[in-house]
Amino acid sequence: MxxxxxxxxxxxxxxxxxxxxxxxxxxxxxxxxxxxxxxxxxxxxxxxxxxxxxxxxxxxxxxxxxxxxxxxxxxxxxxxxxxxxxxxxxxxxxxxxxxxxxxxxxxxxxxxxxxxxxxxxxxxxxxxxxxxxxxxxxxxxxxxxxxxxxxxxxxxxxxxxxxxxxxxxxxxxxxxxxxxxxxxxxxxxxxxxxxxxxxxxxxxxxxxxxxxxxxxxxxxxxxxxxxxxxxxxxxxxxxxxxxxxxxxxxxxxxxxxxxxxxGAPQSETDWDELRDRMMAYAGRHIAGGGRLQQVARHMVGLFTGLPGARRYRQILSTDAVKAGAGPEVIAAAFAAVDLAGTPEAVGA
Structure with a gap:
């Protein structure tokens, strides 16, 4: 500990x-x-x-x-x-x-x-x-x-x-x-x-x-x-x-x-960094014998309300369950979203 x-x-x-x-x-x-x-x-x-x-x-x-x-x-x-x-x-x-x-x-x-x-x-x-x-x-x-x-x-x-x-x-x-x-x-x-x-x-x-x-x-x-x-x-x-x-x-x-x-300083969320961290995590999980869908299913609702969110959900819901799916599916899903909104807009 x-x-x-x-x-x-x-x-x-x-x-x-x-x-x-x-x-x-x-x-x-x-x-x-x-x-x-x-x-x-x-x-x-x-x-x-x-x-x-x-x-x-x-x-x-x-x-x-x-x-x-x-x-x-x-x-x-x-x-x-x-x-x-x-x-x-x-x-x-x-x-x-x-x-x-x-x-x-x-x-x-x-x-x-x-x-x-x-x-x-x-x-x-x-x-x-x-x-x-x-x-x-x-x-x-x-x-x-x-x-x-x-x-x-x-x-x-x-x-x-x-x-x-x-x-x-x-x-x-x-x-x-x-x-x-x-x-x-x-x-x-x-x-x-x-x-x-x-x-x-x-x-x-x-x-x-x-x-x-x-x-x-x-x-x-x-x-x-x-x-x-x-x-x-x-x-x-x-x-x-x-x-x-x-x-x-x-x-x-x-x-x-x-x-x-x-009390943390207010700052914008780095969504690209989040994407990269989750891709790395998913990669480690897959290398250990897991499946992408086990990770990706929890991410489906992330961008509710933003342009492209529907396509984001579709990619994670359909492509992540396919045999051999890898972290690149997460990248494709993030690429479908317009991330120009503020964190407040994303979380509204």
Whole structure:
């Protein structure tokens, strides 16, 4: 683990709580925020906190550990999100993951998928805050980095004004370093995972109230946030903010994150340099036995709104999947876009 990573480990949430330095993150998303996606996002923002997809503790213990846990050092700061409900298994997964050097370990208490429900974890854990606390306590005992929770405001017929503070009190007492709250209920019965991201109404105010009642605790928010202006408004009330699909579907929105939230000088993004870095990365991935499409699929939404964006998407969506496709496909896609627009126009 590098000195840089150690500093991140020690200061990630301490800085946010003491110095009021916000944390801006890209939310964990199953099938989306894999290592190729994170590397791509890191080329656009040097400071955003990036999250893995949820990785089930059993998979780490019994499955292909290197494939599940390895990542490029350029991704720091990067957090590992775990799924599970057995404290001993989660602690074992943390021990296995520790040598990889993640900057945070996060417990998923919000995913409503059928797979998660069958394993009685994810959003199901909102119903058993004592179990969540036991998991956090076990993970903290073996972790040298922050251990955090990402939850919903409630599930099914729970009353959020009762369920959410009950969960927060339990996990904070168990030592959780931060809580990220998706400001929607999850309906375990009757709604698909996609519908759970869209149908339950957003309630940002309840998250604000949780922070007001716990001024010394890091509380972050996500759910339905589309722009950096919206993110800045939320940061008037809480300590951190996550964008999910908005950042994935139009990654250029990340281009101003370092300036807006981390005090970096304002500068235009060098899109040619981004192209070259992604071509080099894709080349290394292909040389290692991978396929271009595994990298290129995360880049499709980059230039939404600019002239040539449709052709850019077509090239990456069709040519990148062909047998033998190489980094030159990325170059061809970038060449189709009129990059005369400002970073603001690209990320609008």
């Amino acid at each position: 590098t000195g840089q990573t150690e500093a991140n480990n020690l200061n990630l949430y301490r800085k946010a709580s003491v110095s009021k330095v916000p944390i801006f993150g890209v939310a964990p998303m199953i099938d989306w925020t894999d290592r190729h996606c994170r590397y791509f996002h890191r080329q656009i923002s040097g400071n955003a906190l990036l999250y893995t997809e949820m990785v089930v503790a059993d998979a780490i213990i019994h499955g292909p550990r290197e494939r599940l846990l390895s990542f490029d050092g350029a991704e720091h700061p990067v957090a590992l999100q775990l799924g599970g409900s057995d404290p001993a298994k989660l602690a074992k997964a943390v021990e296995i993951a520790t040598p990889h050097g993640y900057d945070e370990i996060n417990l998923n208490v919000g995913c409503p998928s059928d797979r998660v429900q069958s394993g009685t974890f994810g959003a199901c854990l909102m119903l058993t805050p004592g179990t969540v606390a036991d998991c956090i306590r076990a993970m903290k005992a073996v972790s040298d980095v922050p251990v955090t929770v990402k939850c919903r405001i409630g599930v099914d017929d729970q009353e959020p004004e009762l369920a959410l503070p009950a969960l927060l009190d339990k996990v904070l007492d168990a030592g959780a370093d931060a809580v990220w709250i998706h400001a929607r209920k999850a309906w375990l019965k009757g709604l698909s995972p996609k519908e759970n991201r869209e149908i339950p109404p957003l309630d940002y105010e309840i998250v604000y109230r949780m922070k007001q009642a716990r001024p010394d605790v890091f509380i972050g928010i996500n759910g339905g946030i589309q722009t950096l202006d919206e993110a800045a408004e939320h940061l008037r009330h809480v300590d951190g903010v996550m964008l999910g699909r908005a950042a994935y579907q139009n990654a250029a929105v990340l281009a101003d994150v370092d300036h807006r939230f981390f």
